[in-house]
Structure formats: structure tokens, C-alpha cells
Amino acid sequence: MLLDFLQQRNSAPRLDSPAPDAVALQQMIRAATRVPDHAWLRPWRFISVEGDRRKDLGKVFEAALLKREPEAAENVRERARNAPLRAPLILVVVTRISEHPKVPSVEQRKSAACAAYAILLAAEAQGFAGVWRTGDNAYDPDVMAALGLNEDEEIAAFIYLGTRDGRSKAIPELSPEDFHSRW
Numbered sequence: 001m002l003l004d005f006l007q008q009r010n011s012a013p014r015l016d017s018p019a020p021d022a023v024a025l026q027q028m029i030r031a032a033t034r035v036p037d038h039a040w041l042r043p044w045r046f047i048s049v050e051g052d053r054r055k056d057l058g059k060v061f062e063a064a065l066l067k068r069e070p071e072a073a074e075n076v077r078e079r080a081r082n083a084p085l086r087a088p089l090i091l092v093v094v095t096r097i098s099e100h101p102k103v104p105s106v107e108q109r110k111s112a113a114c115a116a117y118a119i120l121l122a123a124e125a126q127g128f129a130g131v132w133r134t135g136d137n138a139y140d141p142d143v144m145a146a147l148g149l150n151e152d153e154e155i156a157a158f159i160y161l162g163t164r165d166g167r168s169k170a171i172p173e174l175s176p177e178d179f180h181s182r183w
């Protein structure tokens with residue numbers, strides 16, 4: 001049931017092959033492009049990184065780390081280098097900010113966050129799994145430039161995607177009343 005699906009959704013920190021194929025990915029992007037979007041600005045785009053390109057992204061992450069922290073220890077460098085290898089596919093969700101008299105940039109960022117969530121939902125709906133990651137790399141100008149982002153673009157998410165490796169974790173029981181009030 002759709003409600004169960006929404007209420008049980010959870011991220012998969014450990015991911016293996018197979019990744020969503022081209023058709024599955026297209027479905028995910030179709031879902032992401034139906035998120036709420038004030039004035040239909042389409043403030044998002046998506047970049048796939050897979051196969052050996054993940055190693056290239058790892059080199060970008062390591063170089064960015066060394067620029068931020070020239071003294072970074074080898075194990076920290078190695079972790080940065082290998083980060084993109086944690087999943088067979090990484091989808092970078094890019095926020096495209098444009099000037100609009102009624103739509104401030106914060107609303108465009110919110111729409112991109114919805115798009116990232118839609119990617120996760122649509123992956124899970126097709127039997128795949130994923131996890132939304134950011135970290136320093138998401139805000140690093142060198143990483144953004146290496147990925148080909150323009151001046152008016154930001155990284156909203158690195159969505160790591162694949163097939164869940166292991167069992168899903170226990171989902172915390174949260175009570176709706178704890179998050180709801182009446183005014």
C-alpha cells in the first residue's frame with residue numbers, strides 16, 4: 001500500500017550492484033520533475049556518475065580535501081578517494097538558482113530538496129535503494145566546478161544508489177502527536 005511504503009521508507013548506507021538501469025533512472029527523474037516548483041522554474045538538474053567515473057570523482061574529492069586540509073592524514077585521504085565507490089551509481093542533484101520576483105532562492109532550494117527525496121522514493125518504488133549524502137564536498141567550489149556546475153548552481157545532494165546490501169535497519173517509532181500541534 002502506498003501509505004505503508006511512504007511510512008516505511010528508509011535509507012541504505014550499504015549499497016551494491018545492480019544500480020538502477022537507464023529505464024529505472026528515467027522513471028526516477030520523471031518523478032523528481034513532478035515535485036512542487038513555484039512558478040515552474042525547474043530549479044534542478046541531475047548528473048549521473050557511475051563505473052570508472054566514480055574513481056575520477058574520488059580523485060576530485062581527494063584533491064578538494066587536500067586544498068581544504070593540506071595536512072590531511074592518509075587514511076582520511078583514502079576515505080575521500082574511495083567515497084564514491086560506496087555505491088554503483090551516484091546521482092548528483094543540482095539546484096539551479098534563477099532570479100525571480102516572486103520565488104526567492106530558498107524556495108528553489110526547497111524544490112531541489114523535494115526532487116532529491118523523489119529520487120529516493122522512486123528508486124525504492126522500483127526495488128532499489130539509496131542514501132542522501134552531502135558533506136564538505138557538496139559545498140566545495142572545486143567539486144562543483146569539476147562536475148561542471150555554473151555560477152548559479154549548487155549541489156543539493158549526492159544520492160548514492162544501488163541495491164540494498166544487508167537488511168534494512170529498524171525504523172524508529174515516532175509518534176505523529178509529538179510533531180503536531182493545533183493553533
Ligand SMILES: Cc1cc2nc3c(=O)[nH]c(=O)nc-3n(C[C@H](O)[C@H](O)[C@H](O)COP(=O)(O)O)c2cc1C
Binds near residue numbers: 010012134
Ligand atoms: C540534506 C541532507 C544531507 C545528508 N548528508 C548526509 C551525509 O553526508 N552522510 C550521511 O551519512 N547521511 C547524510 N544524511 C542522512 C541520510 O541521508 C539518512 O537520512 C540518515 O542516515 C537516516 O536514515 P533514514 O533516511 O533511513 O532515516 C543527509 C540527509 C539530508 C536530508
